[in-house]
Amino acid sequence: MPFVNIKKQYLAVGMLVFVVLFLFNNRPAIQCQFTQEVNTYLPTIYGITPTYKRLAQKADLTRLSQTLLLVKNFHWIVIEDSEEKTPLVANLLRESTLKYTHLFIKTHKSKHSTASGVEQRNEALNWLRHHLSQAEDKKGVVYFMDDDNTYSLKIFDEMRKIREVGVWPVGIVGGMRVEMPLVVDGKVVGFNAVWKPFRPFPIDMAGFAINATLFLFHPDAKFSRKVQSGFQESEILKYFTTKFKLEPLAENCTKVYVWHTRTQKTSIINPKKLKNPPVPDDHIEV
Known part of the structure; x- marks a missing residue:
């Protein structure tokens, strides 16, 4: 058998082993990710x-x-x-x-x-x-x-x-x-x-x-x-x-x-009772 053909066979087998090992090593990560999605x-x-x-x-x-x-x-x-x-x-x-x-x-x-x-x-x-x-x-x-x-x-x-x-x-x-x-x-x-x-x-x-x-x-x-x-x-x-x-x-x-907190009751000064009343603010939502 020519040396080139033997080299190709070894290369093919090596690639197959690499793919199998890659999938095997990554299988737990895939399972972990799936389990996490189920539990969300x-x-x-x-x-x-x-x-x-x-x-x-x-x-x-x-x-x-x-x-x-x-x-x-x-x-x-x-x-x-x-x-x-x-x-x-x-x-x-x-x-x-x-x-x-x-x-x-x-x-x-x-x-x-x-x-x-x-x-x-x-x-x-x-x-x-x-x-x-x-x-x-x-x-x-x-x-x-x-x-x-x-x-x-x-x-x-x-x-x-x-x-x-x-x-x-x-x-x-x-x-x-x-x-x-x-x-x-x-x-x-x-x-x-x-x-x-x-x-x-x-x-x-x-x-x-x-x-x-x-x-x-x-x-x-x-x-x-x-x-x-x-x-x-x-x-x-x-x-x-x-x-x-x-x-x-x-x-x-x-x-x-x-x-059980409670907001303190607000106390607002009536502007009509002030000597210098502030600018009207009725148009502002508070």
């Missing part, structure tokens, strides 16, 4: 935020929206306490680049209850049920969010672990540094609360989230105008769980990732 699915968090007209409204919504921009797969449901959508909220939502739904409904005054956000949260739940009934992906988490609270990004990571109803501590609420579920052996056995601790669930609205699919299984679950402020949490939770079925998150309820 995150259930949608539906954040329900009632809001009402006040001087600090835009400031509060702006601050909250900046936090939510950092939350993956988040759908913000904002409900105005109004007869119609206001330009201020509509513009803010549109410019936020968040995925959102903008709703409105006016609060019905009642002598039986002074609770706020009842009609607004129920309007959001009506939208949610309709949305989920038509969606292919019905998985998700429902979280009731006040527009002036403070949220760590860690709280959103925690609530994606929820099977039915998850709970965690809330800072600066109920006259306490922290109001929290008491956990023993991974089970909620009570609550550390001093404000009306006899409530069925002495917990703040920011201290729990619910599997979104459960709202399809419980079509009657809603808030009630017949229930006073502070008992609305118990009113909604009674449809889904009991104290002993609650899922303690945030390291067995030992970490605070949300705070």
Whole structure:
């Protein structure tokens, strides 16, 4: 056999071995990349935020929206306490680049209850049920969010672990540094609360989230105008769980990732009372 032909055969075999080794060595990397893509699915968090007209409204919504921009797969449901959508909220939502739904409904005054956000949260739940009934992906988490609270990004990571109803501590609420579920052996056995601790669930609205699919299984679950402020949490939770079925998150309820902060009521000087009134600023949205 000519030397040239032998050289070509060795070269061909060498190339074949090189290709096989290359594919073999890169196979784990390909598998790792595929596994990572599969695990990137995150259930949608539906954040329900009632809001009402006040001087600090835009400031509060702006601050909250900046936090939510950092939350993956988040759908913000904002409900105005109004007869119609206001330009201020509509513009803010549109410019936020968040995925959102903008709703409105006016609060019905009642002598039986002074609770706020009842009609607004129920309007959001009506939208949610309709949305989920038509969606292919019905998985998700429902979280009731006040527009002036403070949220760590860690709280959103925690609530994606929820099977039915998850709970965690809330800072600066109920006259306490922290109001929290008491956990023993991974089970909620009570609550550390001093404000009306006899409530069925002495917990703040920011201290729990619910599997979104459960709202399809419980079509009657809603808030009630017949229930006073502070008992609305118990009113909604009674449809889904009991104290002993609650899922303690945030390291067995030992970490605070949300705070019940409140914006200080603004005090504006009446320009008519000033000797030298400032230039009119009614044309500027604040």
